[in-house]
Amino acid sequence: MTQPRPHDNLAWNDLQDFLAVARAGQIARAAAQVGVDATTIGRRLRRLEARLGHTLFEQTREGQVLTEAGEALLAQVEEMQNAAERIVEARGGAGSLTGLLRVSVSEGFGTWLVARHLHEFAAAHPALTVDLAASSGFLSPSRREADVAVLLARPRHGPVVAGKLSDYALHLYAARTLVARHGPVTRESLGVAHPLVGYIPDLLYAPELRYLDDIGPLPAPTLRSSSINAQARLIASGAGIGVLPHFIAVDMPELVRVMPDVTIHRSFWLVTHRDTRQLRRVRAFSAWLTALVAKHREHFCPTVNF
Numbered sequence: 001m002t003q004p005r006p007h008d009n010l011a012w013n014d015l016q017d018f019l020a021v022a023r024a025g026q027i028a029r030a031a032a033q034v035g036v037d038a039t040t041i042g043r044r045l046r047r048l049e050a051r052l053g054h055t056l057f058e059q060t061r062e063g064q065v066l067t068e069a070g071e072a073l074l075a076q077v078e079e080m081q082n083a084a085e086r087i088v089e090a091r092g093g094a095g096s097l098t099g100l101l102r103v104s105v106s107e108g109f110g111t112w113l114v115a116r117h118l119h120e121f122a123a124a125h126p127a128l129t130v131d132l133a134a135s136s137g138f139l140s141p142s143r144r145e146a147d148v149a150v151l152l153a154r155p156r157h158g159p160v161v162a163g164k165l166s167d168y169a170l171h172l173y174a175a176r177t178l179v180a181r182h183g184p185v186t187r188e189s190l191g192v193a194h195p196l197v198g199y200i201p202d203l204l205y206a207p208e209l210r211y212l213d214d215i216g217p218l219p220a221p222t223l224r225s226s227s228i229n230a231q232a233r234l235i236a237s238g239a240g241i242g243v244l245p246h247f248i249a250v251d252m253p254e255l256v257r258v259m260p261d262v263t264i265h266r267s268f269w270l271v272t273h274r275d276t277r278q279l280r281r282v283r284a285f286s287a288w289l290t291a292l293v294a295k296h297r298e299h300f301c302p303t304v305n306f
Contacts, residue, residue: 014048015077017041018056022074023143026063033145078144082275097281102131102139104146108228109268110134112248113296114289121288128281136226137205141273147282148289149271152208162271166293168300169246170211170264173255175238185241185258191219197234197242200224211243214264247299268293 020030021041031038049056054069066074085099105114111134122130139145142158154162174185174194185194198221199209212218223240225231228248235242236254243264249255270289276282293300 010048010051011044014044015080017044018048018070018073019077019081019144021045021057021064022066022070022077023145024063025065025143029063078275085276085279097125097128097284099281100129100131101148101281101285102133102146103285104133104139104141104149106138106150106152106228107134107136108232108245108248109150111229112245112251113292113299117292121285125281125284130285136203141271144273144276147272147276147279148285150289151269151271152206152266154269155271159274160271161274161277162269165268165270165290166297166300167265167267169302170243170266171246171249171257172215172241172259172262173235173244173249173252174241174258175236175254176256177254178238178241179256179258181238187216187259190215190241191221195223195240196221197223197225197231197240199231200226208266211264215243215262245300246302247296250299250302 017030017034017036020034021027024030024033027041027045028038031041034041045056052069052073054073055067056070056073057064058067103114110132114132115134118130118132122128133139133146138149138151140158141147141149142155142160150165151162154164172185178194179185182189182193190196196212196219198212201224203226204210212221221240221242223234223242225234228244231242232244232248232252234240235244236252241258244255245266249257270286272282272286277286
């Protein structure tokens with residue numbers, strides 16, 4: 001690399017692009033998040049490396065990996081980013097939340113609870129932009145891909161702070177029409193007289209989604225989807241029997257719980273990055289979400305079966 005010239009200035013945009021690539025691990029993914037094309041980010045990275053006189057990333061088959069110089073720069077740029085975010089918040093005043101808040105949640109939880117009530121939080125903070133990433137997979141708070149994440153397991157490492165948001169229950173469900181056609185559901189009929197609905201094994205994004213393993217040896221599902229919402233629709237249509245969280249099934253009157261002795265337990269964990277957890281927008285959303293889940297506790301851990 002060429003040696004940096006003393007009069008060279010570092011552009012804040014270049015540092016932000018470096019931060020995006022460091023967190024995303026790929027130029028293309030970072031470009032999509034930043035909203036520019038990958039060629040532009042690549043050019044800015046080369047300019048930054050030339051000005052610093054160091055190679056910041058190694059190119060691998062999976063994407064970009066930080067070098068030792070890149071790791072050192074990342075720590076400094078994250079401090080700058082945190083300071084900039086605090087300045088923006090302070091400028092907004094004590095009662096106003098501004099900027100961008102990115103929240104990562106599972107597809108089912110995001111669709112059936114968060115999205116249904118997010119308008120309440122948005123109305124209270126109209127100057128704040130909220131990204132709700134509710135998909136099959138999670139963004140990582142430790143890599144600063146998300147400000148707040150609701151995960152299926154407590155992270156075991158990384159610069160994050162995690163607390164249990166809620167336990168939740170899952171049961172076996174079938175369409176009322178299916179039970180009417182084929183009769184009662186028993187363990188012996190699962191996957192035989194009654195087709196099973198489940199996840200696609202090699203597309204599971206978390207081991208906690210292996211719900212059917214908790215029931216015992218069963219035939220493999222013959223109707224499979226990476227989407228819990230698609231599974232819910234398959235079950236409701238009478239295509240087969242499957243496991244659903246109670247907070248989804250409770251709002252689908254066309255479903256009936258079968259094999260009531262079967263209950264599967266899982267947990268949601270609220271996770272934030274330790275360097276940004278004290279930002280007012282992160283604290284405000286975390287408090288709102290915690291209160292929302294508490295308000296709808298019966299949807300997660302029901303005391304009465306239906």
